[in-house]
Every structure is written in structure tokens, then in C-alpha cells.
Amino acid sequence: MAMARKISKEEIVEKLKDDGDFDRLRLKIIRRLKDNEELRNNMISVVKESTALNRPGAQNMKTRQLSDAIFEEVGSKMLSQLSDGLWGIIRSEEGMKNEIRETVQSVYATLSNPGGEKCRPPEHKIRTPVPGGETSSCPVSKQKQELIHGRVEESKGEACSDEEDPELPPGFA
Numbered sequence: 001m002a003m004a005r006k007i008s009k010e011e012i013v014e015k016l017k018d019d020g021d022f023d024r025l026r027l028k029i030i031r032r033l034k035d036n037e038e039l040r041n042n043m044i045s046v047v048k049e050s051t052a053l054n055r056p057g058a059q060n061m062k063t064r065q066l067s068d069a070i071f072e073e074v075g076s077k078m079l080s081q082l083s084d085g086l087w088g089i090i091r092s093e094e095g096m097k098n099e100i101r102e103t104v105q106s107v108y109a110t111l112s113n114p115g116g117e118k119c120r121p122p123e124h125k126i127r128t129p130v131p132g133g134e135t136s137s138c139p140v141s142k143q144k145q146e147l148i149h150g151r152v153e154e155s156k157g158e159a160c161s162d163e164e165d166p167e168l169p170p171g172f173a
Contacts, residue, residue, distance in 0.1 A: 007111045015107045025103060029096055032089050039085045043078055050074050 016022040033039070047053060052069035061069070089095040 005112075007108055011111060012104060012107050015111060016103070019107070021103050021107065025096065025100060028099075029086065029089055032095065033082070033085055036085055036089075039081060043081060046074050046078060046081075 013022070016025075047070055050070050050073050052058065052066065052073045058066060058069075090100065091097055
């Protein structure tokens with residue numbers, strides 16, 4: 001029996017990028033961040049209350065100058081709020097945590113079994129029903145990987161549907 005080769009983190013990230021999974025997940029996270037009304041309203045109020053916006057002569061400033069002054073004053077606070085919101089989406093069960101985990105596990109399974117080889121019968125087989133009415137004697141972990149891969153494939157269309165935000169953020173074109 002051949003030893004299974006160790007899959008590096010870099011290989012997984014490269015495969016995620018090559019397959020488009022990384023961009024799909026990133027776009028989905030950005031959309032969820034943009035849909036966070038509480039965060040948006042909080043950031044709007046921070047900008048409206050900034051002294052740079054409310055000081056005399058602010059209306060006579062060029063847009064770029066005013067924008068830079070506001071960013072200098074409240075930029076770090078806003079970036080901190082954005083970061084907290086982003087990590088909240090990534091780490092929450094309702095957010096992207098499970099989808100990210102499933103995608104990474106699917107990529108790992110693909111890399112560790114590149115030829116899609118059939119399972120070799122182990123010493124003690126676990127016979128488990130598989131969707132479709134079949135029964136398999138492969139290890140349970142292989143079945144989980146297949147189910148995860150199928151679920152990830154089904155959800156790929158969600159992030160790419162045309163009815164959602166047609167304007168892509170920078171880096172998605």
C-alpha cells in the first residue's frame with residue numbers, strides 16, 4: 001500500500017484559486033457584507049458626524065480633499081468596523097463558515113485522490129446507504145467527501161447568478 005502524500009496549504013490555496021472557488025467565496029462574502037444594513041448605517045453616521053465634513057468651508061473643498069480628510073479622521077474606525085463585520089460573516093454558522101470549510105475539504109479530497117480512484121476495501125467495511133438508494137462499502141469519510149463536493153457544486157450557481165449585484169467589485173472582472 002502506497003503512502004498518501006501530504007497536501008500542503010499552498011497547494012490547497014492554489015487549487016481554490018485555479019478552480020475559481022476563492023473568487024466565488026470572496027464575492028459571496030463581499031455581497032453579504034454589503035447587505036449588512038446595520039454596518040452600513042453605522043458607517044454612514046460616523047461619516048456624517050465627522051468634524052472634517054462639518055467644519056466651515058467643507059462644501060468648498062474638492063471631493064478628493066474632503067474624502068481624504070474624512071478618511072484621515074475616521075478611516076481607522078471604519079476599517080475596524082468593516083474588519084469585524086467581515087470576520088463575523090466568515091466565522092458565523094449562518095455566514096460562510098460551513099461553506100468555506102466544505103469547499104476546502106472538497107478541494108483537499110480532490111487533491112488527495114486526483115484520479116478519482118475507487119475506494120479500496122478496508123479490513124472492516126462500513127456499509128452505508130448513499131443518496132440514490134445504493135449501498136457503499138467505502139469508508140464513511142469518502143462518502144462525506146462526495147456529499148460535500150456535491151453540495152458545493154450545487155451552491156456554485158448561487159454566487160454567480162445574474163440577478164444579484166451585477167457590478168462586480170475590483171478584482172472580479
